[in-house]
Amino acid sequence: MITHRMLVTMSLAYLADVDAVSPDDATLYAAPMSHGAGLYAMVHVLRGARHVCPVSGGFDEAEIFELARLHGRAHMFAAPTMVKRLTAHARAGGARCEGLRSVIYAGGPMYLADIIEAVDHFGDIFIQIYGQGECPMAITALPRSDVSDRSHTRWRARLGSVGRAQSVVELRIGDGEGQEVARGQAGEIMVRGDPVMPGYWQNPEASDKAFREGWLLTGDVGVMDNEGYVTLQDRSKDMIISGGSNIYPREVEEVLLTHPSVSEVSVVGRADAEWGEVVVAFVVPRAGALIDEAALDAHCLEQIARFKRPKLYIRVNDLPKNNYGKVLKTELRARLNG
Structure with missing residues (x-):
């Protein structure tokens, strides 16, 4: 509402x-x-x-x-x-x-x-x-x-x-119980104030789940620094858990986008019997460029931990997006499971 x-x-x-x-x-x-x-x-x-x-x-x-x-x-x-x-x-x-x-x-x-x-x-x-x-x-x-x-x-x-x-809200980063975590620690972004909805239309159950003690649970994972700047790590539903370790797709995407052969990229998790999930990157190459998996691997290993690098690179001509330009990760996951 x-x-x-x-x-x-x-x-x-x-x-x-x-x-x-x-x-x-x-x-x-x-x-x-x-x-x-x-x-x-x-x-x-x-x-x-x-x-x-x-x-x-x-x-x-x-x-x-x-x-x-x-x-x-x-x-x-x-x-x-x-x-x-x-x-x-x-x-x-x-x-x-x-x-x-x-x-x-x-x-x-x-x-x-x-x-x-x-x-x-x-x-x-x-x-x-x-x-x-x-x-x-x-x-x-x-x-x-x-x-x-x-x-x-x-x-x-x-x-x-x-x-x-913004000046019209209060903001904090909370743990699984909704308690504020220390600055620099990842948790769920929580917000309250006049721009926050009173609830979902005719859905009291969903409304109850969306709030904790007056704070809206955004579903976004983030970190707040000592100056109050908030960095989004990812939607909690998009986080990949591989071998018991949390991997945020955006961190991997940021690294891959700095490679000269990559125009666009989207990272998702694929179910895996051994690891729980493995990292998969859908890559749109720049015009005239080839996707060299070994080169992309080396690029990732220079900047992020080994366990975060993609186990599979899939070359695509474009990424599925909604009319707002947001990448549809649900569709990419469906391709992997199809």
């Missing part, structure tokens, strides 16, 4: 923690309006900004660049895959995307290599937020100053995080 109070709080949090909006601004609806782009319409109505719906009705890189140039001071909400596509299109054509002032990204993992490349090309236009349907758009924010900063000694760690708690 989404209440009026949740949406008001979320909209005010945007102005306090994410970005400024004025009547001179324009918001581009290039992502599905059933998700973040539509939710952010409210704050732009509140501030009297312009609203631009692409004629294509979807996400087209050239159209976005042209609309930004035409309207100026453009904002847009985008999934990380959209940011990656914008960067690739701009680099291929030498475009700088004049008029695009702010890109708010969320909705899936933003890999370090991709956001570094995007900032290098476009500059300080990117802001990250983290939320979910149960607390829409309002759990954490990583401001443009942190996204573009390269001077701090821990800038990479900050850039790999989802930022700090």
